[in-house]
Amino acid sequence: MSKLLKNAVLIFFVGILFSCSSEDDNNPNKDKASIIGIWKLISETENGIDITESCDLFYVFTADQATVKYYDDDDCTQQFSDVASYSLNNNTLTFSQGSDTFSVEVLELSATTLKIKEVDEEGSGGQTNTYIETYIKQ
DSSP: OHHHHHHHHHHHHHHHHHHHHHHHHTOTTHHHHHHOEEEEEEEEEETTEEOOOSSOEEEEEOSSEEEEEEEOTTTOOEEEEEEEEEEEETTEEEEEETTEEEEEEEEEEOSSEEEEEEEETTOGGGOOEEEEEEEEEO
16 A cells, blocks of 8 residues: 555656646747846957957847947947847847848856857858857846
């Protein structure tokens, strides 16, 4: 009788474990909800070499659009601002403006850090360049 009770309890706990994790893993809005907010660029590398500028670059993500704000390196005044719709699927962040799309790989997304990777296959002289950008949430 006690062996049957132990097996029943084990099956009960295994069932609870799998039912809880499957709901969380199948939530398509989990990642998109965590990207919403203001993100400030803190470091950027090109092919492993630090190219971080002294002025700020921000991404502002809402539920359905992203705004990039760039401040000029000479006097740190706002140089430009641009708005695009975006989608976040698995580790791919895709920006869209009309028929133009642009995608980056999300290397890390947490409550405080966004790290993305862009591969530019049309760099100067036909060279492929890899950019890694790290942002912190404001």
